[in-house]
Amino acid sequence: MLLGKVMGTLVSTQKEEKLRGLTFFILEKLDMQGRPTGAFVVAADSVGAGVGEVVIYAAGSSARYTAATEGRPADATIVGIVDTWDLDGSVQYQKGAED
Amino acid sequence: MLLGKVMGTLVSTQKEEKLRGLTFFILEKLDMQGRPTGAFVVAADSVGAGVGEVVIYAAGSSARYTAATEGRPADATIVGIVDTWDLDGSVQYQKGAED
Amino acid sequence: MLLGKVMGTLVSTQKEEKLRGLTFFILEKLDMQGRPTGAFVVAADSVGAGVGEVVIYAAGSSARYTAATEGRPADATIVGIVDTWDLDGSVQYQKGAED
Amino acid sequence: MLLGKVMGTLVSTQKEEKLRGLTFFILEKLDMQGRPTGAFVVAADSVGAGVGEVVIYAAGSSARYTAATEGRPADATIVGIVDTWDLDGSVQYQKGAED
Amino acid sequence: MLLGKVMGTLVSTQKEEKLRGLTFFILEKLDMQGRPTGAFVVAADSVGAGVGEVVIYAAGSSARYTAATEGRPADATIVGIVDTWDLDGSVQYQKGAED
Structure with a gap:
């Protein structure tokens, strides 16, 4: 997992059917001291996170192993x-x- | 997921049988401010995107979890x-x- | 998928049993303008490519979703x-x- | 696998249900001479590691192939x-x- | 796959049960001209490689598709x-x- 700070929300109306109902956040990646790196990822939410919070996210196939994202084309999930x-x-x- | 801008179309006639029927776009990756980065990926389309549009794409195994790409050797899908x-x-x- | 140019062939006699019969090419990665980048990958072939050709290849688990590579330990396939x-x-x- | 040194512990109370019971460590990645690189990963523990120890961790889907992490959304495991x-x-x- | 040179052996006594019996090598990654890059990976062996040899290794889930590593938490295998x-x-x- 990596560290990210929830910076904002992304809206996509025309999307893959299986992504409906998910919330997508823009996460800025943090280094291990908690400093922003400028790098980012768009992550689905599985825990009810909100803007401003610091989170861990899973990438790759593990991003599909949450109740919210199972079987869905998400490659990054908080x-x-x-x-x-x-x-x-x-x-x-x-x-x-x-x- | 990451952000990309659809820059153009890639044509491949001699390709793996399971890729037939898919549209392949060249996506230039964007940073979180929406600026082009120079980096790119060739992505299959699952949503009816067009040149000039800004999209999110899934990479890795999650790229196969769309109706368009299930069971196909695509590692990046809009x-x-x-x-x-x-x-x-x-x-x-x-x-x-x-x- | 990413773009590569087939630069040469790699021969390995002592290899994992499941890789027998595959052709391995050295691909130099290209940027989106088609210029060589100096980076490379060793990819299995699923389409009958030849030296000098420009190809797209799939990486990760999707590299196993071709007729040639199914169930085999290939992580990059043309x-x-x-x-x-x-x-x-x-x-x-x-x-x-x-x- | 890559090399990491266990630098500290990460606590997350509000997390995906399937992650309950796992210990999360901050690992600083080491180079092949054993020197710290400044890069890090948050890894689940499957071996009873402790702060200060040098470990190997698996990333990606292989991070779920331990007794501790099977079926859980972990993308890095010691x-x-x-x-x-x-x-x-x-x-x-x-x-x-x-x- | 990528190219690596077998530089040495890594010993881990306290490890995930499923990794028992595997040999772990430190591979220094090579560029496509065969020159050392300074980057490395710890890889399981599936072919009986030895120190000093030049090898190809598979990363990610494909690292588990060998007779030696099937079902085991290895993310890089020679x-x-x-x-x-x-x-x-x-x-x-x-x-x-x-x-």
Whole structure:
């Protein structure tokens, strides 16, 4: 999984039938210190994420192994909202403590 | 999924039997602000896209999970025509408003 | 799929049993203008390609969805010989018109 | 597989149901000399790894082929704790001999 | 597939049960002229390769389609020992002729 920050929503009306009902977010990828990288991915949501949240997403075939995306042509899916992570014992990110 | 702009069509007469009937587009990848990146992919179409449109495409095994590509050796498939997306509340792209 | 030019042949006698009978080509990847990139991949052939031809190849699990490679440990397979493609209405490559 | 060093733990309470019970580690990727690269991945654990250990992890669909991750939306899983490796007959890393 | 040179062996005692019995090699990736690139991968062996040999390996799900790795969490597997390859009619590598 990789880290991303939910930056916005993408709307597509004319889409593959199997994608109907999914929410698509633009995620900016974060590095392991939690800094934005400029890189992004469009991910389906399986956890009820919202704009501004930091999440982990699964890519590739594993993106289809959620209740929301099973059997659907999604190659990136948000699978968790991040509470916190640390590196070498030092907290890098804490939900609710963002500046 | 990633963002691409449909730049043109690729024709291949001598191809794997299972690819017959598919349309192949050259997609230039866009960044999350909607700017061209110079990178590209050849994608099968599952939604009736056309040259000039901005689309999302699925890569890898998920590219085979559309009605058009099931069981076929496609590793990139257009799965939606994009209407709009925003970042931090600011619209980055709006279909029909292209310059 | 990506674009490649067939640059040569790779021979491997001592190989996984399931790869027997496949032809392996060295493909140099091309950009969307048809220029060589220096990057390459070793691809199995499913279409009867030959050295010098421009092809599209499928990577990942989709490389196993051809008659030639089904159930075999190939992660890149040539799936079409390219006749032509265009960008913004301008032909970038036409088979038989190479310099 | 690639090499990583377990740098810390990631906590996600609101996550896909199928991920419950898994431990997620932040792995910094190492080069083949064992040096940190700055790149990272969030990996599920299948072997009882701990912070500070050097591990190999599997990515993509193979990340789901462990007892811990079968059928779950994990795209990176730690599959072994590394004892040692060598290059050209010279030991690059020996567990327990870290500085 | 990509080209690699077998540089050394990796030992992992505490590993996923399904990986038991496999040999893991450090492969340095080669470019299409056969030159080392500095990049590497840890690959399972399915062909009886040895240190110093030039091989092709399959990545992703195809790495599980060998007799040695079926159903196992390996994402890179050596699938052939290379005898020779050429580019534009010029031999780039010939087994046994290494300097």
